[in-house]
Amino acid sequence: MDKDQEDMRDETAAWPRVGMRVRLATELRLTGRLVAVADTGDVADAGDVAAGDADDGDADDADEVAVAGYLSLAVGLEGTVERVVENRDQGRAVREYERLKSLLDDFGHQMPPASRAQLADQVAALEPEWAAYRRRGPLVKVRVRFDNGFVLGDAPAGCLTPA
Numbered sequence: 001m002d003k004d005q006e007d008m009r010d011e012t013a014a015w016p017r018v019g020m021r022v023r024l025a026t027e028l029r030l031t032g033r034l035v036a037v038a039d040t041g042d043v044a045d046a047g048d049v050a051a052g053d054a055d056d057g058d059a060d061d062a063d064e065v066a067v068a069g070y071l072s073l074a075v076g077l078e079g080t081v082e083r084v085v086e087n088r089d090q091g092r093a094v095r096e097y098e099r100l101k102s103l104l105d106d107f108g109h110q111m112p113p114a115s116r117a118q119l120a121d122q123v124a125a126l127e128p129e130w131a132a133y134r135r136r137g138p139l140v141k142v143r144v145r146f147d148n149g150f151v152l153g154d155a156p157a158g159c160l161t162p163a
Contacts, residue, residue: 016081016142021163024077028152028159031070071150078163079146085154087139094133097126 016022090098100123108116140157 015162016084016140016157016160018081018084020081022079022081022142022144022160023163024073024075024159025161026159027075028073028155029070030073073146073150073152077146077148079144079150079152081142081160082145082151083143083153084157085141087141089139090133091129093126093129097123097130100126 100119104116104119104123108119111119141154142157142160143151143153144155144160145151
């Protein structure tokens, strides 16, 4: 294995990690409503925002004014990972599979044949849920501060690549 392949393997072994430089792998288009934030950090009333943006300044027309837009972040935009949250929520069936499989592996040889066969059947019945969990893997979300100042929070790690 050459040095580049070894570096790539090391880079993806702990993917992603805090402080890592990353790049957007796909264009992100975020849509929404603009909401003012007060000096206290509280979100201002949506009517206040609409009233401030209305052409004629009439507060009665504020409900009719919709303030919306979108932000597009281009492929290749680089930033730094600030936080990584890994959710390993297994669900009841996966936890039960792990418990029964461990019991069968550790104590199956000591069990009566009928009990061992019953336990093996229970493990086999839970195998599809276990396989689906293994294929899916843990859900990893990241917070990235891009070089242009934008912050993308709770983004799936799959939309990023190492820079």
